[in-house]
Amino acid sequence: MHLRNIITIVIGAFVLAGLYNTFSGRGIPWVPQQVEVEGAAKPRLVLSESAAAINYIELEEAKEKFNDGALFVDARETAEYRAGHVKGALHISAKEEPKAIQSALSGQQDREIVVYCDGEDCGASSMLAGKLKRLGFEKVHVFFEGWSAWHAAGLPTEEG
Amino acid sequence: MAGIIRVLKSRPALIVSRLILGGIFIYAALDKIAHPDQFAEIVNNYKLLPPMLVNLVAITLPWLEVTAGFLLVAGIWVKDSAAIVGALLLVFITAISINLVRGLDFDCGCFSTAGSSKSSALLLLIRDLIFLLPVLHLLWFQPSVSR
Numbered sequence: 440m441h442l443r444n445i446i447t448i449v450i451g452a453f454v455l456a457g458l459y460n461t462f463s464g465r466g467i468p469w470v471p472q473q474v475e476v477e478g479a480a481k482p483r484l485v486l487s488e489s490a491a492a493i494n495y496i497e498l499e500e501a502k503e504k505f506n507d508g509a510l511f512v513d514a515r516e517t518a519e520y521r522a523g524h525v526k527g528a529l530h531i532s533a534k535e536e537p538k539a540i541q542s543a544l545s546g547q548q549d550r551e552i553v554v555y556c557d558g559e560d561c562g563a564s565s566m567l568a569g570k571l572k573r574l575g576f577e578k579v580h581v582f583f584e585g586w587s588a589w590h591a592a593g594l595p596t597e598e599g
Numbered sequence: 600m601a602g603i604i605r606v607l608k609s610r611p612a613l614i615v616s617r618l619i620l621g622g623i624f625i626y627a628a629l630d631k632i633a634h635p636d637q638f639a640e641i642v643n644n645y646k647l648l649p650p651m652l653v654n655l656v657a658i659t660l661p662w663l664e665v666t667a668g669f670l671l672v673a674g675i676w677v678k679d680s681a682a683i684v685g686a687l688l689l690v691f692i693t694a695i696s697i698n699l700v701r702g703l704d705f706d707c708g709c710f711s712t713a714g715s716s717k718s719s720a721l722l723l724l725i726r727d728l729i730f731l732l733p734v735l736h737l738l739w740f741q742p743s744v745s746r
Contacts, residue, residue, distance in 0.1 A: 440743070444679040448666055456662035459632065467635045471654050484650045486643060486657075487636035562644040569640060 479559055479583060489572045490565065494580045498592060501553055501582040505594070509551035510544075514563040515586065524586070525555065526595035533563035533570075540567075541574055548576060555582040555589070608740050614674075616733040617681070617741075621671030623730065624664045624684055631661035645694055646703060663687065677741050685734040692727050695720055 460466035473482040478497040485491045496504070505511065511528035513520045520530040531543055533556070544552075552571060556563040564581045571579045582589075590596060606612055631638040639657035642648065648656060664687065670680040699720045 440678040440682055440738070444676045445683060448670065448676065448679060448683060449663065452663040452666040453659055455666065456659040459662065460635070460658045465633070465635055467639055467654050467658065469654055469658065470651055471639075473650070484643065484653070486639040486654060489636055490640075562640065566637075566640045566644065569636065573636075 490569050492572055493568045495583050496580045498584055498588050504551055504553050509553050510547055512552060512554045514554055514556045514567040523596050523598050525589055526597045533566040537574055540570055551578045553580045553582050555585040557585040557587055559583055613741055616736045617671040617677055620733040621668040624668030628661040628664035647694055677737060681734050681737040688727050688731050695724050
């Protein structure tokens with residue numbers, strides 16, 4: 440084993456990574472963007488272009504979308520969803536395979552979709568929203584305050 | 600005991616170890632390379648890195664895996680590649696353990712950026728520990744002048 444060889448392998452891999460990230464068309468920014476979100480305590484970390492296209496909304500706007508008939512999608516774990524969720528919300532785990540997401544939302548391509556999990560630190564809603572964007576859903580919003588804020592505001596919920 | 604060591608030292612046993620290890624790492628890397636944006640989300644969800652480093656790791660890590668994996672399969676610089684793979688496994692094991700202890704729900708993304716809700720963190724940990732066996736095998740028994 441030679442340190443020189445190990446360093447060579449690491450440098451080689453970094454060069455390949457750099458070339459691929461620059462020229463493949465699938466690249467992501469080397470440094471993610473930090474974007475201020477109105478109403479959020481800290482800036483949102485935007486990792487890729489598909490993530491940049493996601494619209495983050497506060498409770499008030501989520502309420503409006505709810506009243507306008509937007510489709511709510513709960514990205515939390517199954518047990519959390521069963522214990523209580525936004526009335527009429529579908530449950531799709533952020534870890535779900537793209538094909539399963541597509542079939543769960545077939546025919547809803549043009550609808551306003553509001554994804555939520557629970558709290559600003561929860562990554563599930565952003566992750567699922569990113570997957571939806573890549574699947575071609577256009578009107579995707581993340582209600583970043585999520586379940587606790589909705590529940591605390593006494594807005595319509597259901598169990599099961 | 601001497602018999603076991605003779606088997607471990609044998610050329611076929613060393614070839615099997617490096618093909619399995621290399622194959623696993625190439626396979627694990629391909630999906631991450633195909634979907635770097637999703638992999639970046641997964642790295643971020645581990646909540647272990649400073650935000651500014653998340654994408655750098657997401658871009659380079661799969662290429663380190665695929666390069667070391669390719670060298671293992673090809674039989675070039677076997678010990679050096681095994682050392683890199685071993686170091687990566689130790690990093691993964693540490694990351695999974697930290698999140699297991701602090702109870703953070705995270706998406707492993709070890710094999711696929713689509714994630715797997717069925718495999719628990721504990722299973723991932725055990726799997727990575729098992730992957731260390733061929734690494735140790737190669738580091739111990741692979742002749743140093745290896746082509």
